[in-house]
Amino acid sequence: MQKHHISALVILAAAAAAAALAASDFLQMRHPDNLLASPGLTTVRQLSDYAPWLKGTNGDTRIFEFDSGIPGGTLLLLGGTHPNEPAGFIAATVILENIRVEQGRVLVIPQACASGFTCTDPFEGAPMNFSLEGRSGTRTFRFGSRVSNPLDQWPDPLVYSHYPSGQQLSGFETRNLNRSYPGRPDGTFTEQVGNAIVELLRQENVDLAFDLHEAAPEIPIINAIVYHEKGEDLAMSAVLALEFEDMRYAPELSPANFRGLSHREWGDGTNVIPFLMETSNPIQGRLRGRTNADLIVKGVSDGYRRALESGVLRIEYEADGEPLSRRVGRHVQGFTALVNAYNEYRGERPIVISNLPSFPEVLSNGVGSYLN
Amino acid sequence: MLYWTYIAIVAILAVVVLVELVNERSWKRQAAMAMVLVVFILRVLQIK
Numbered sequence: 001m002q003k004h005h006i007s008a009l010v011i012l013a014a015a016a017a018a019a020a021l022a023a024s025d026f027l028q029m030r031h032p033d034n035l036l037a038s039p040g041l042t043t044v045r046q047l048s049d050y051a052p053w054l055k056g057t058n059g060d061t062r063i064f065e066f067d068s069g070i071p072g073g074t075l076l077l078l079g080g081t082h083p084n085e086p087a088g089f090i091a092a093t094v095i096l097e098n099i100r101v102e103q104g105r106v107l108v109i110p111q112a113c114a115s116g117f118t119c120t121d122p123f124e125g126a127p128m129n130f131s132l133e134g135r136s137g138t139r140t141f142r143f144g145s146r147v148s149n150p151l152d153q154w155p156d157p158l159v160y161s162h163y164p165s166g167q168q169l170s171g172f173e174t175r176n177l178n179r180s181y182p183g184r185p186d187g188t189f190t191e192q193v194g195n196a197i198v199e200l201l202r203q204e205n206v207d208l209a210f211d212l213h214e215a216a217p218e219i220p221i222i223n224a225i226v227y228h229e230k231g232e233d234l235a236m237s238a239v240l241a242l243e244f245e246d247m248r249y250a251p252e253l254s255p256a257n258f259r260g261l262s263h264r265e266w267g268d269g270t271n272v273i274p275f276l277m278e279t280s281n282p283i284q285g286r287l288r289g290r291t292n293a294d295l296i297v298k299g300v301s302d303g304y305r306r307a308l309e310s311g312v313l314r315i316e317y318e319a320d321g322e323p324l325s326r327r328v329g330r331h332v333q334g335f336t337a338l339v340n341a342y343n344e345y346r347g348e349r350p351i352v353i354s355n356l357p358s359f360p361e362v363l364s365n366g367v368g369s370y371l372n
Numbered sequence: 373m374l375y376w377t378y379i380a381i382v383a384i385l386a387v388v389v390l391v392e393l394v395n396e397r398s399w400k401r402q403a404a405m406a407m408v409l410v411v412f413i414l415r416v417l418q419i420k
Contacts, residue, residue, distance in 0.1 A: 007399040015406035022410065023419045119420070151418050154375050 029118045029128055033141050035062070035093060035110055036372035038355070040100050042067040047109070050203060051196030053185060058152050059193040061114040063200070064096055065107050072104025073207035073349030075339070076200070076272070080111035081178050081262070083144025084121060085214035086130065086296055087279045087327035090141065092212055094328055094370045095335065095356060103352035107204065112211075113177045113193065115152045117144040126283070130293035132324075134371035143296060147175035153189040163187060165259040178211070181265035201270040207349055208342050211262040211276045212331050216285030217304055217315040217322070219278075224250040225334060226276040228267030233345055235275065238337040247359060249277075249334060273342070277334050279327035280316040299323045329362030379416060386412035 037044075043065040048055035079092025092110040099106060111117055120126045120143065131140045150156075153175050160174040161167070163184055173179045175190050183195030201209065215222045227235035235251045242249050254263040254276075266274040282288050283295045287303035295301060300321035307313045318326075336356055343350050357370050386409060393405040414420040 004397045004399070004402070005394065008394045008396070008402055011399065011402045011406045012393070012409075015410050019410045019413050023414060023417070026414070026420045155378070 025128065026119075029120075029142055029144070030058075032062075032114075033111070033117075034139070035064075035096060036136075037064050037096050038066075038099050038372075040066045040068075047193070047196045047200070050199040051185065051192060054192060054196055057189070058115040058118055058149060059189060059196070061109060061111055063107055063109050065105065066099060066101040067105045068101040068103050068352075070103045073342075073346075073351040074105045074107065074204055075351045075353075076107045076109070076204070076206045076209040077335070078109050078112045078197070078209070078211045078262070080109075080117065080144075081113055081211055082146045082176075082213060083111065083113055083116040083142065084126065084146050084284065085212075085281060086141065086143060087214050087281060087324060087331055088212035090132075090324060090367060091328045091331035091335070093141075094332055094362070094367065097372045098355050098357065098370055099353055100355040101351075101353055103350050105204075106351065106353065107200075107206070109197075112197065113144075113148060113190075115148040115189070115193075116146065116177070117142045119145050119149045119151070121145045121147075125291045127291070127293045127296065130296045132297065132371060133366075133368040135369065136372055139368070139371050143293075147172065148177070148190045148193075150175070162260045163191060167257075167259045169260075178213075178262055179260040181260055181262055182269045198266065198269060201266060201272050206270070206272045207346070208339070208351060209262075209266055209272045209274045210335055210338070211274065212335075213276060213278050214281035214284060214327065215278050217280045217282055217307075217317045218285055218287075218313060221250070221252055222278045222280045222316045223248065223330065224252045224278045225338070226252045226254055226263045226278070228254050228263050228274050229256075230267050231273040231275060234273065234338060234341040237341040237345065238334070241337050241340065242334065245333070245359070247330070247333060249330075273346075275338055277331055279330050280322050281327060282317065282322055297324050299327070325362050325367040328367045329357070329359040332356055332362060333359035379418070382412055383416045386416055 045063040048060045054060045079089035096108045156171040160169045180190045180194035182198045183191040239251045263274045263276040282301040289303040304317040
């Protein structure tokens, strides 16, 4: 054996070790997070129950059902449409792990875009997970990608043409679940997931639905409730009730010609009244600085602090940061206010829930205090 | 179909890099090729 063959063997062994280490890290993201539902849980279903072609794929995800046994309305709550927006799926998890349903039914999908939870966005330097201290110890959650994993849907077209409207968007958006409604059974992977959720809304005769999100501090639609025109009275009533609790939410009407989004397509294509809520999340913004798990949980960004102090940018950022507890608390409080408004104005099919923490409770005790 | 064509191209390139690495006489160039190979292997195995 020549000398360069020996060095090749040594270097290949080192490369194999590096590949194995990297593979181990990447494969960890394929393990579903441990979610511990409240004692009121009655059934766990799969999204593939409504779309059998998703069975065994990364598009399948768990649906947690809480049925009070008392006739009433049905509510669907989605978190994790964008797995890089943690307040969305942590708020859904807090609700999943605490809720009591006194009348009607509640369905929770905490991680709607299951595929997006299996990878991170390229070139963002994002952490793969973050941890919170729950009631029974440390809980770790994945921090995923805004869109489906390219291993599940590839290649992206140069221009994404939304079905059925033909609206054109950047090619990257072809893997964005919240641009893929109403979807189609024989469409792209992400369109199939979107179609399964729309099928669920129809088959379960859902009355009220929520899609929880976050956005960068410089995005205009944050700390907002986006509503379909069917739910305008509920949105305004909830915003007013929240103002009385000293909480400011911007009501935003869903644009009628911006297609593919949950608050538009769910409302147009089914009987449901949909709402989408946004909070301000520094880790998604361009000024965020060091990108790590601390930024997800504490939400402290020197870049955004300086932008706030400069006064030249219109951003939603508090001087002490935007911690996950505040963002989750906002979502849970907004959700509760909208359910209360629904029961007040559309009382014929009530959905009565209890045991959810208020915004001040989540803020003062920390979000981990409401995780099992 | 395009996806599997892409995977096949990456697999062929990985084999080419491996052969070049074994025949290369400079260990520094071997190390550079190994770094490229890691990425190709993870992609062929559909891990990343």
